[in-house]
Amino acid sequence: MKKLSARRRHPLAALVVLLLALACTGGLYAVFAPADKAQADETAQSLTIEEGKKLYTVGCASCHGTGGQGTSDGPSLVGVGAAAVDFQVSTGRMPAATSQGAQIPRKKNIYSQAEIDQLAAYIASLGAGPAVPTEEQYGPEGADAAKGGELFRNNCAQCHNFTGKGGALTHGKYAPSLEGVAPKHIYEAMLTGPQNMPSFPDTTLSEQNKKDVIAYLNAVNGEETESPGGLSLGGLGPVSEGLFAWVFGLGALIAVAVWVAARTAKAKKS
Amino acid sequence: MSTTTTPESRARGKAPAGERVADWADGRLGIYSLAKANMRKIFPDHWSFMLGEICLYSFIIIILTGVYLTLFFHPSMNEVEYHGSYVPLQGQLMSEAYKSTLDISFDVRGGLLIRQIHHWAALIFVAGMFVHMMRVFFTGAFRKPREINWLFGFLLLVLGMFTGFTGYSLPDDLLSGTGIRFMEGAILSVPIVGTYISFFLFGGEFPGDDFVARFFSIHVLLLPGIMLGLVVAHLILVFYHKHTQFPGPGKTNKNVVGMPLLPVYMAKAGGFFFLVFGVLAAVAAIATVNPIWSIGPYRPDMVSTGAQPDWYMGFSEGLIRVMPGWEINFWGHTLVLGVFIPLLIFPLVLAAIAVYPFIESWVTGDKREHHILDRPRNAPTRTAFGVAWMTLYFVLLVGGGNDIWATHFHLSINAITWFVRIAFFVAPVVAFIVTKRICLGLQRRDKEKVLHGRESGIIKRLPHGEFIEVHEPLSQEQLYTLTAHEQPKPLELGPEVDENGVRRKVKAGEKLRAKLSKGFYGEESQIPKPTVEEYKEITSGHGHH
Numbered sequence: 001m002k003k004l005s006a007r008r009r010h011p012l013a014a015l016v017v018l019l020l021a022l023a024c025t026g027g028l029y030a031v032f033a034p035a036d037k038a039q040a041d042e043t044a045q046s047l048t049i050e051e052g053k054k055l056y057t058v059g060c061a062s063c064h065g066t067g068g069q070g071t072s073d074g075p076s077l078v079g080v081g082a083a084a085v086d087f088q089v090s091t092g093r094m095p096a097a098t099s100q101g102a103q104i105p106r107k108k109n110i111y112s113q114a115e116i117d118q119l120a121a122y123i124a125s126l127g128a129g130p131a132v133p134t135e136e137q138y139g140p141e142g143a144d145a146a147k148g149g150e151l152f153r154n155n156c157a158q159c160h161n162f163t164g165k166g167g168a169l170t171h172g173k174y175a176p177s178l179e180g181v182a183p184k185h186i187y188e189a190m191l192t193g194p195q196n197m198p199s200f201p202d203t204t205l206s207e208q209n210k211k212d213v214i215a216y217l218n219a220v221n222g223e224e225t226e227s228p229g230g231l232s233l234g235g236l237g238p239v240s241e242g243l244f245a246w247v248f249g250l251g252a253l254i255a256v257a258v259w260v261a262a263r264t265a266k267a268k269k270s
Numbered sequence: 271m272s273t274t275t276t277p278e279s280r281a282r283g284k285a286p287a288g289e290r291v292a293d294w295a296d297g298r299l300g301i302y303s304l305a306k307a308n309m310r311k312i313f314p315d316h317w318s319f320m321l322g323e324i325c326l327y328s329f330i331i332i333i334l335t336g337v338y339l340t341l342f343f344h345p346s347m348n349e350v351e352y353h354g355s356y357v358p359l360q361g362q363l364m365s366e367a368y369k370s371t372l373d374i375s376f377d378v379r380g381g382l383l384i385r386q387i388h389h390w391a392a393l394i395f396v397a398g399m400f401v402h403m404m405r406v407f408f409t410g411a412f413r414k415p416r417e418i419n420w421l422f423g424f425l426l427l428v429l430g431m432f433t434g435f436t437g438y439s440l441p442d443d444l445l446s447g448t449g450i451r452f453m454e455g456a457i458l459s460v461p462i463v464g465t466y467i468s469f470f471l472f473g474g475e476f477p478g479d480d481f482v483a484r485f486f487s488i489h490v491l492l493l494p495g496i497m498l499g500l501v502v503a504h505l506i507l508v509f510y511h512k513h514t515q516f517p518g519p520g521k522t523n524k525n526v527v528g529m530p531l532l533p534v535y536m537a538k539a540g541g542f543f544f545l546v547f548g549v550l551a552a553v554a555a556i557a558t559v560n561p562i563w564s565i566g567p568y569r570p571d572m573v574s575t576g577a578q579p580d581w582y583m584g585f586s587e588g589l590i591r592v593m594p595g596w597e598i599n600f601w602g603h604t605l606v607l608g609v610f611i612p613l614l615i616f617p618l619v620l621a622a623i624a625v626y627p628f629i630e631s632w633v634t635g636d637k638r639e640h641h642i643l644d645r646p647r648n649a650p651t652r653t654a655f656g657v658a659w660m661t662l663y664f665v666l667l668v669g670g671g672n673d674i675w676a677t678h679f680h681l682s683i684n685a686i687t688w689f690v691r692i693a694f695f696v697a698p699v700v701a702f703i704v705t706k707r708i709c710l711g712l713q714r715r716d717k718e719k720v721l722h723g724r725e726s727g728i729i730k731r732l733p734h735g736e737f738i739e740v741h742e743p744l745s746q747e748q749l750y751t752l753t754a755h756e757q758p759k760p761l762e763l764g765p766e767v768d769e770n771g772v773r774r775k776v777k778a779g780e781k782l783r784a785k786l787s788k789g790f791y792g793e794e795s796q797i798p799k800p801t802v803e804e805y806k807e808i809t810s811g812h813g814h815h
Contacts, residue, residue, distance in 0.1 A: 102682065146360045153444060153566045157574035162444065163564045167575030168673035172682035175575065219358040220564050228375070229386055229558030237445060239671040241559050242581025245393035248557075250401065252549045253324045253394065254317070260542050261317035265534045
């Protein structure tokens with residue numbers, strides 16, 4: 001300390017103090033500034049949530065309750081997360097008709113993406129849940145379709161069929177066809193387990209695994225999937241093949257037989 | 271019967287080359303007498319007589335394409351890693367059988383087309399046999415002397431089903447593996463011996479690594495070998511019995527009206543072979559069958575929804591799918607009735623149609639030869655039985671595809687299952703009654719046509735204002751065709767007491783037989799055909815209009 005106090009009258013002392021002071025304020029600023037920014041974000045976020053709540057009150061509250069607590073007509077939405085909202089609303093399943101059949105079907109989506117995001121933000125604010133995945137998570141980069149196929153056959157095919165053509169469940173419920181479903185929605189479905197589907201959180205099916213499954217579906221049931229053998233007949237297996245064999249195979253052969261039988265040699269007139 | 275060359279013919283120079291070849295062959299094979307006896311064999315002409323030909327030709331096509339497939343197929347369950355052309359399976363572990371099937375589909379020239387022809391032809395072959403059998407059934411072509419040939423045909427159908435099933439199992443894909451697992455489950459449900467049979471078949475615990483090689487031998491050697499023999503026997507008997515024909519003027523039980531084998535049927539049948547081949551190839555080029563690449567390799571821990579057998583095994587699938595899952599547990603053993611009962615019904619469904627000819631001939635006591643076919647309406651009980659059987663078969667097919675019905679008709683799979691459970695018992699009875707009524711209605715219509723002629727659609731107004739429809743009388747040929755069938759009387763048991771007034775002992779079997787006979791030929795089962803007197807009375811001008 002003696003050393004320091006001895007130099008307190010040094011011509012550069014004031015500069016050092018100034019620098020120190022600046023460093024302190026700067027440091028303090030650096031510490032607090034993100035907090036300030038977060039504060040600003042929170043304001044935007046709360047605005048989004050506010051908007052989402054308005055949309056929720058109009059479109060969802062009648063079944064899910066005014067605070068998302070759920071009623072006899074709809075389950076509680078506390079903790080379902082933004083991913084569930086994005087999936088249900090983007091695929092048109094929500095809002096559902098008041099008297100749907102055994103299962104809520106996929107239909108035309110009536111919300112814009114911005115509105116869906118607002119709804120999702122509101123529901124996410126009710127309790128922590130899975131967030132909407134980013135394109136990096138479900139995109140094709142670094143995915144292994146073959147591995148995804150193995151995972152799909154092990155976890156998904158028993159309801160959705162070998163290539164995701166869909167299948168029947170009990171009492172009129174069904175596993176829908178995965179044809180034309182956006183990768184993001186497939187990811188969200190795996191994450192949240194909508195309706196009768198079990199959920200596959202990252203602890204069960206890792207992010208990479210989900211990516212692989214999506215890549216597999218894109219390879220075998222996507223827009224660019226080729227069918228090397230000709231018409232795929234719905235990809236449903238032997239039932240549609242049998243029907244085709246009877247109607248078009250045997251049908252054509254019987255038609256040919258009738259044609260051949262009708263064209264017989266004429267007896268010579270004597 | 272060889273002919274020796276006489277010095278005269280030698281003097282006139284050498285005979286034409288064709289004649290010399292024929293002569294050479296005849297001297298060694300005796301083909302002259304064989305050809306002489308059969309070349310002019312007469313066959314009647316009708317499209318439904320060509321259904322058997324469809325089966326024969328698809329069978330030949332299956333053999334030809336099958337031989338090509340064996341050149342590239344490896345019937346082995348060794349595990350290999352895939353590095354072929356199909357990207358979504360890269361690096362996957364699979365059996366050599368599955369890999370070689372992928373290679374046939376993607377890397378062998380023409381492999382996929384041949385594979386698809388083989389599979390489509392198999393599906394159509396069995397469908398063709400089914401329709402052929404129904405044609406024979408509904409026209410009564412199984413009656414004496416053709417009962418044995420009926421059984422040969424039936425055996426061909428059953429063997430065709432099992433050959434198809436073993437073939438479907440060979441690629442060792444997830445679908446076929448599920449099918450074999452299904453079969454293993456059925457075997458295991460057999461009390462006491464089930465486990466032993468399963469272990470014997472699979473060389474230990476399922477799936478083991480033997481069954482592909484074993485099924486391969488059964489599929490390419492054992493079953494087709496037996497089938498080929500049966501086909502030959504079937505054809506020899508067709509030649510020996512001569513072909514049946516539909517009733518018509520000039521056609522009797524003692525003749526065959528038609529065209530000779532050579533040249534007419536040689537040309538027609540030969541041409542028809544290529545037409546069948548063409549249609550099968552076109553179907554195979556248009557539509558995918560069993561896309562094993564999208565199904566994936568078999569692993570016992572995996573399964574897919576919509577796993578069905580090929581259509582001809584569909585009714586057995588239906589039996590198991592709709593059967594309630596009953597089981598009995600005693601002393602630590604389980605009797606799985608939910609699987610074992612369907613396993614017992616499976617052969618019964620098939621046997622029901624196979625034994626029908628024998629039951630019919632027993633009931634009716636008809637032991638005469640029949641070469642003239644019945645029109646289905648003139649044998650209402652038989653026709654009704656056939657339709658009832660087909661209804662049962664179809665109901666079971668619905669049960670086998672209940673999940674596809676559920677998704678595509680937006681129905682509850684449980685509702686379909688219950689429908690099938692009830693329809694299994696009810697639908698055949700309803701079909702029987704309805705068909706019989708329709709047949710009787712058609713018989714009445716025939717009678718009406720014979721007596722009053724054909725409705726011409728021309729409305730005439732009579733001078734006193736009445737409107738009548740003009741009926742055109744039928745030609746002599748048409749009249750004959752409509753009235754040529756016999757109408758036997760039902761079996762009579764005879765008087766209950768003999769001449770001394772003692773009660774005669776009638777066996778229960780005889781009583782049943784008389785009752786059934788009444789069902790076949792009683793008043794409720796046939797409309798008496800018009801008699802000559804009736805016809806004369808009406809057409810003589812004294813009768814109605």
